Amino acid sequence: MVQTEIAAPPVVAVPRYASLFIEGLREANVSLVTFLPESLLKGVYRQLPHEEGIRVVRVSNEAEMPGIIAGAYLGGKRGLMMMENSGLRQACEPIARFMYTHHMPLVMAMAFRGDFGEPNWWGHAHGETMEPILNALRIRTHFVSTLDDIKPSIKKAFVHADAGQSAVALVFRGECVEAAAPHVQD
Amino acid sequence: MFRIDVAKALATLVTTDDLFISSIGAIKDDWWNSRPGPVDNTFHPSILGSVSDMALGLAIALPHRRVVALETDGSVLMNAGAMCTLGHERQPNLTVIVLDNGVYESIGAPPTLTSFNTDLAKMADAAGCPDTATAADVEAFTRTADRMLNDGRLGYLVAKIQPGTYPWPREKRKSTDGIEDKYRFMRHVEKLEGIRIHWGAPPQI
Numbered sequence: 547m548v549q550t551e552i553a554a555p556p557v558v559a560v561p562r563y564a565s566l567f568i569e570g571l572r573e574a575n576v577s578l579v580t581f582l583p584e585s586l587l588k589g590v591y592r593q594l595p596h597e598e599g600i601r602v603v604r605v606s607n608e609a610e611m612p613g614i615i616a617g618a619y620l621g622g623k624r625g626l627m628m629m630e631n632s633g634l635r636q637a638c639e640p641i642a643r644f645m646y647t648h649h650m651p652l653v654m655a656m657a658f659r660g661d662f663g664e665p666n667w668w669g670h671a672h673g674e675t676m677e678p679i680l681n682a683l684r685i686r687t688h689f690v691s692t693l694d695d696i697k698p699s700i701k702k703a704f705v706h707a708d709a710g711q712s713a714v715a716l717v718f719r720g721e722c723v724e725a726a727a728p729h730v731q732d
Numbered sequence: 733m734f735r736i737d738v739a740k741a742l743a744t745l746v747t748t749d750d751l752f753i754s755s756i757g758a759i760k761d762d763w764w765n766s767r768p769g770p771v772d773n774t775f776h777p778s779i780l781g782s783v784s785d786m787a788l789g790l791a792i793a794l795p796h797r798r799v800v801a802l803e804t805d806g807s808v809l810m811n812a813g814a815m816c817t818l819g820h821e822r823q824p825n826l827t828v829i830v831l832d833n834g835v836y837e838s839i840g841a842p843p844t845l846t847s848f849n850t851d852l853a854k855m856a857d858a859a860g861c862p863d864t865a866t867a868a869d870v871e872a873f874t875r876t877a878d879r880m881l882n883d884g885r886l887g888y889l890v891a892k893i894q895p896g897t898y899p900w901p902r903e904k905r906k907s908t909d910g911i912e913d914k915y916r917f918m919r920h921v922e923k924l925e926g927i928r929i930h931w932g933a934p935p936q937i
Binding site: 601618711 | 753775777778779781782783784785786787788789790791792793794811813814816817820821909910911913914917918921922925927929930934
């Protein structure tokens with residue numbers, strides 16, 4: 547049997563950071579989001595498919611996303627690429643190609659896996675390598691740490707990417723991602 | 733069937749209302765000299781693996797307009813998971829045409845995996861693409877592409893071609909780079925759609 551319909555939204559409260567994130571997308575006229583979900587921004591991934599007027603494209607590899615966003619841009623549609631920061635490593639080649647050989651705007655939103663206090667051993671490399679890679683690619687990066695910075699950051703990221711015809715990274719951390727597991731809160 | 737035959741056959745089926753995302757390599761000059769109208773209706777991403785992705789994004793942005801992806805076997809194989817995204821999205825105004833010569837021709841023609849056991853049309857079918865086919869001659873290609881372009885469903889057509897590059901003289905070869913291509917394609921879409929994608933200046937305060 548082919549499943550074609552999205553199930554009704556789960557009966558769970560939408561976290562404040564996720565509501566602000568989606569409001570920010572609407573205020574920035576973003577109508578397409580392509581993502582490979584992870585756990586730190588799961589409130590956004592869970593809610594987005596139920597948001598009218600925002601097309602969601604699910605991918606299986608982060609390297610698919612820069613092309614999708616570039617195509618949408620040349621059709622007049624603003625799109626956002628969402629992932630864990632490990633996806634940056636996976637998508638380096640298409641990011642660099644579109645940014646340098648075509649001067650294509652690209653806004654990426656990524657969760658900061660490997661931030662200070664990371665409880666998962668496998669996540670530490672994500673944090674250690676993220677900033678050096680962003681710096682090596684010369685991608686303008688903004689860390690979003692507080693709830694009141696979510697909406698202005700999303701809006702500015704699109705203005706910056708469009709004006710500069712370049713890539714911009716928003717890195718979500720602190721109160722802008724899921725709360726840490728109980729065992730690391732103390 | 734050669735690459736140039738596919739380009740010429742496709743050109744008889746499309747119009748200046750359509751948009752194209754094409755692989756780089758030899759198809760670039762074949763399509764540039766065959767495309768409908770002397771207009772900037774084709775964008776060539778400089779990377780293997782992103783042609784279908786980009787065509788999908790464009791087709792989503794412009795659902796009322798036909799979009800054609802001119803893929804190659806090397807490009808599809810580099811990012812084969814994109815077939816699953818295509819098969820899930822099933823974007824109805826998108827047709828993907830894969831020029832499958834079984835080799836990496838521009839670097840001396842070592843084989844790609846489609847020279848052995850890999851069947852791209854079967855992969856696309858298993859990934860959920862609703863209309864897939866393989867064409868081995870111009871007549872089959874033309875008939876199948878015509879149907880896929882007009883049936884309002886995502887089409888995935890693998891054109892089995894022989895290696896061989898048409899010897900375009902230098903003045904006939906596409907001479908623009910990736911940045912100029914972007915602006916020319918963007919301005920073409922703006923004219924077609926009556927929209928503005930990139931202003932180049934902030935709004936006056």
